[in-house]
Amino acid sequence: MNNFLMLCNTRASVRDYLPTLPTAEAIDRIKEAVRLAPSACNKQPWRFFYVTNPELLSQLFQTYPRPWLSTAPALFVAVKNVAENWVRPADNHAHGDIDLAIAVEHLCLAAAEEGLGTCWICNFDTKACAELLNLSEEWQPVAMTPIGYPGEKHQDTGRKRKTTEEIFVDLV
Helix, strand or coil: CCHHHHHHHHCCECCCECCCCCCHHHHHHHHHHHHCCCCHHHCCCEEEEEECCHHHHHHHHCCCCCHHHHHCCEEEEEEEECCCCCEECCCCEECHHHHHHHHHHHHHHHHHHCCCEECCECCCCHHHHHHHCCCCCCEEEEEEEEEECECCCCCCCCCCCCCHHHHCCCCC
16 A cells, blocks of 8 residues: 555544644644645635634634543634635636635645544534634634544544445546
8 A cells, every 4th residue: 555545544533632732843744734735726715723722722622512622732723715715607616615625634634644633523613713713704714623642542443435436437
């Protein structure tokens, strides 16, 4: 198996974290991976908040109140700028969410390479999150992920995935 496939197989949704913060060097490499993520017309309509402040973390955890989340020592919150979205002319579809999803997955894969765990979270109170981060109206929270070293309770239970035959249609 090549290195990239091994990395994809290593990445998992972690729901238990050790209290140790990731190293500054690891976070810098993850930030660089996010910076290099592609986006429609290279607009990069995003901003990422890296939160380690305990008081703010506690408040942000309340936007998705799950006990496991509070074990994370840090959190990334990904927001998009609706004014900077590339919009497809054919149907006026804005691509900000797609662009941001690509960047968040770069973050998750880079974190996995560093031995860190993450977990995509989209089901959170975005309005409360925006208020906590003092976002203006053009900035909207889209996703967040805790980040840290997987804890002892973390178990990779083997993710069920569809087969390639169920996903791909080859038109030859």
